[in-house]
């Protein structure tokens with residue numbers, strides 16, 4: 001691996017190996033009991049990118065008829081009454097040490113003891129979350145010092161297995177999908193974007209960056225905006241579905257770059273196409289992560305092999321964009337300056 005690469009860039013390249021590590025381990029013992037039980041409710045929680053990775057899981061479990069909530073751990077701290085006896089709380093935290101996650105899990109454990117179950121998904125099996133949880137699913141993402149890359153993709157993969165467990169999908173099928181997604185990631189991580197893409201995004205008067213995603217790609221849009229801030233030190237706002245039209249669209253026009261995630265031609269994304277058209281019409285630069293062709297837009301390829309590959313490939317596009325914008329902004333991609341990799345302060 002070339003020495004001049006920053007830790008963030010090295011982590012981007014290390015993602016296929018981290019996914020392969022995960023793939024080579026079976027799912028943890030004890031998970032079958034958890035996913036077979038009839039829960040009164042299931043609550044998915046976490047912070048930052050670990051929270052966003054739960055969005056597709058929330059969609060899938062809800063579609064399966066499981067009463068399921070997706071609530072960030074800070075909000076759950078303020079609304080703990082959402083948790084009642086016979087709740088499964090699924091807490092995802094790469095570090096297992098985010099302040100809100102640890103605090104809310106400790107309080108819930110104190111209040112409900114064994115009337116609830118806590119499933120912890122974390123890269124650190126010695127973390128506070130792992131200590132509190134009834135069962136820990138390891139991410140196998142390895143050490144990560146800057147903004148989330150390997151841990152985000154491995155979290156998507158663990159959640160994919162978890163959803164498969166709830167839906168009684170055969171393990172071989174899940175592993176096959178993960179292997180396919182890993183192969184795509186391996187092909188994609190080394191393919192840098194055109195070097196001028198970042199300078200084009202920043203080289204205008206009052207640059208504004210926004211990301212939009214619908215359905216499962218909402219996770220990618222929020223992740224993309226988060227790592228653009230963390231890795232490139234550029235303000236970027238992420239939107240789920242139609243929210244962008246409800247006010248923020250007033251900022252559209254020259255100087256705005258809109259990155260639309262999950263822009264796939266096979267999906268019935270009439271409204272995403274309409275949004276791209278409307279943005280381009282007023283001079284917004286539009287990047288489509290996917291193969292949905294829109295006149296005046298720029299496509300960046302993603303995989304359509306399966307839903308997991310689609311999510312992972314969109315995230316890799318987001319990482320590459322963050323790297324190019326960081327370079328254009330004259331900062332080291334991914335290096336924390338004010339905040340930290342792990343936020344324990346409440």
Ligand SMILES: N[C@@H]1[C@@H](O)[C@H](O)[C@@H](COP(=O)(O)O)O[C@@H]1O
Pocket residue numbers: 046047048049050092093094095096097098101147148230339340341342343
């Ligand atoms: N700066 C990091 C974010 O990058 C991360 O997404 C979030 C959740 O971290 P974890 O998954 O360790 O709980 O915490 C911190 O604030």
